[in-house]
Amino acid sequence: MNAESPILRTVARYAIPLTMLVALRIFFQGHDLPGGGFIAGVLLAAAGAIHLLASGVGGAARVRWWRVAVLGLLVSVSNGIWPMLLGHPYMDNEFLHLGPIHLPTATFFDLGVMLIVVGTLMTIFVELSLEKR
Amino acid sequence: MAPPPTIASNVLPAALALPFAAAALVALLGRRLGRSAGWIVAAAAAGSSLLLLGLPGHDAVSSFRVPWLPEIGVEFALRADPFGRFFALLVSGVGFFVALYAISYMADDDERRMPRFWGALAAFMGAMLGIALSDDMLLLFLFWEITSLSSFLLIGHHDDEPAARAGALLALQVTALGGLVLALGVLLVAQVTGTFSMSAIGGDPARVRALLDSPLAPVALGCILVGVFTKSAQFPFHFWLPRAMVAPTPVSAYLHAATMVKAGPFLLGRMLPVFGSLPMWTPVLASVGLVTMLLGAWKAFRETDLKAILARTTGSTLGLLTLLYGFGAAEQDALQMLNHALYKGALFLVAGIVDHHAHTRDLRRLGGLRRELPLPFLAAVLAGLSMAGVPPLLGFLVKESFYEELLHNEAVSGFAGGRALVVFACVLANVFVAAVAAKFVLGTFLGERRDAAHQAPGQAAREGHDDHRPSGPPLWISPLALATGALALGLLGATDFTSHLAGAIASRRANPFHVSLVPSPGLPLWLSMAGMAAAVALYLARGRVERIPDLAESHHRPDRLWERMVASLAVLGEDVSMRWQNGSLRRYLAATLLSVPVLAGWALFRAGLSHRDVVVSLSELPWFGLFLCVLLGIATMIAVTATTRLQASIATTTIGFLVSMLFVVYRSPDILLTQILIETVSTIFVLLVLLFMPAFPRRDMSGPAHLGAIAVATVFSLVLTLLLLLSMTPGLREEANIAVRPGGLLSLALEKGGGANAVNVIIVDIRSLDTNGEITVLVAVGLCVYALLRARRARGAGA
Structure with a gap:
């Protein structure tokens, strides 16, 4: 898809960082307010899709998105394993107390979910865009 | 006997983790490590051995427990009782020598394959340690499967050879299938006893009795035995072991002589205190063991390939181990395991040296290597003598005590055919094994060099492929070390040391056990001497015996039979899936849409609910909700009557966004957010694939297919509407809603x-x-899309 209309490109220049910021915010508020890793991941993929539509597939295709998805799976699963090293069951939630910040380890699990969603969606977007017609 | 004290220990997980850490390191750093990968694996093996040796005295049990899935009582439980510790030490100790050997042996192999080799070898070692040290049966099963997988990679190391791939696949199919059946047995045992912990079952007579009284006990034991028999190549699953000899020789020595195939007898040792008094235990194990033992011994004598000979005799010894556990002879068994690991490991490694040196493993072309390979010759002589059971090697002690056991064990006389048959069969197998040992050692090293193709070593060096003298530790170290171990333990039999050792490493200690280098006159000694004489006679008459037609040879070779079975399974699977998965989206959708109302309708019928129980009325809907519903109806009509694909997709997107507006009405921001995003993303999908879609079909609104579709849609939406309306009925709501209930998910979320x-x-x-x-x-879906589309494009580019 090489539409590359100047209007879309101008919009994209502002829309993409904004979408990413919102995604970040939504990711972190997910514990108490609507949001979370899945939605943040979909939002990020939407930002990626805007980029893809505005500037062509070339830039997005340089990233091996499936690796992002696999990395996310590693993050999620390893987050489940390390409570076992402390003598707790698999996937047990812990709280990390870093000064004033109290971080549940489920956050890392959610981070993995986000990476998987972005990676998988972007893989599909990019691969479909690369198809010749 | 009072149970030994149990000590909590963090050394156990460390010893277990070392090989896995080495595997991860080797796999991650890959070829950058080069030759040092082997040293890392050897160091991990040595480290594990030292940690295990450092565990507190042999009368205490070390254990390490972490809850894993506490809800169903699964623990990450490690336990090193003397038997487990012995087996673990066998694994890590032999593993060290094998790794040391493989550094030089594999030096001239394709270096692209080496990270996989070392990674799989280290992971295999870790998994074997896991089998030895697991107390939880599910954990043991997990490690059991890891050994199957890593051995697949190791057997198929030369992945460019069809024979290697086929052999690896055969081994994987048989052992992994057996592993699954084993899991079934484990689950049954846990079901009856209420725990996965082997020590908790074995240490509690009430639990054992409850298990044995249960009608499920024979089924559970049967399942476990299938796992054991497949893993340790017992008849009728014996056929994968000779085919696995395509593996590199260090792998054969380690997996198929010293450790993996012994996981079966090891598990029998673990099960002996639990199932030992079940009536089927002795007849099943003894007859399977007996057949395997005789078949292996007979086949070994007829082979001419060095590794095939060793594989067949290994099968014979594995049968012997099973037989012994059938009679409950735990001490005998542990000692046999140790002896076999030492001499058979050594002989395999010698076979590898011979192969490297003479470029053949065929006995008909070998001979006279004693002067060129003096140290391997020494190792082979020692190991061969131990195999044949000649004093003063460990094999002699083991054989003496074995005959002693056969003549005095009460279980033997109860076995069909009686004591005489068993004793005769065992002596016969020993005669053959001893003659085979002579054939192996004498045929390789004595006599004259027979093959003109052999080159003198100097000539090979001049031609620049002097690959029998690679850099790294000399190859003869490992076989000589193992063979010397057999000699040392034999000589120590003059003292009480070996007897104590056998008692200390057995899975069950009953009567005081005694082996001695100084034979006491009696029937065992006579049997031994008669056997030795018969072996010498058999060796001398080997030419004549080999010409006897092989009665056990048939046109239906079991491995070919198995492969045909697997192939026809694949055909059947293809046939079934071609019927079910015929590629018609329409049919898939109809099946999905119909199964939902059938299941939901069944549930409603069972609960005795109908439309009369609906309490909500449409008047409760706010006016803007009603307005949204009208819009939804219009959009749906547009979607159904659309004439182009673009029109249809815009209409369905509109439906999606309208539904999300309904979530605004019902104040459900979480679902709203998700719905909007999903709609956005799926619209992008549709846009991306729109151009690849075939032309929009012209639809005949009155055709039977169309009427069918209308019927399916109507049933689906009616039942779902009823279900949704019923979900608001007060009594049902509290009962069904596990979230709102006190102590339900809502409070749990805040609390935990x-x-x-x-x-x-x-x-x-x-x-x-x-x-x-x-x-x-x-x-997985993402990766599939990636792979499929890439493959399609690559094909398109190639065409």
């Missing part, structure tokens, strides 16, 4: 997850195991 967004806390914390499965599927 510390989050107010219950939906998210449920997803990432409380039900994270479910999410774990879902995200794995998601990644």
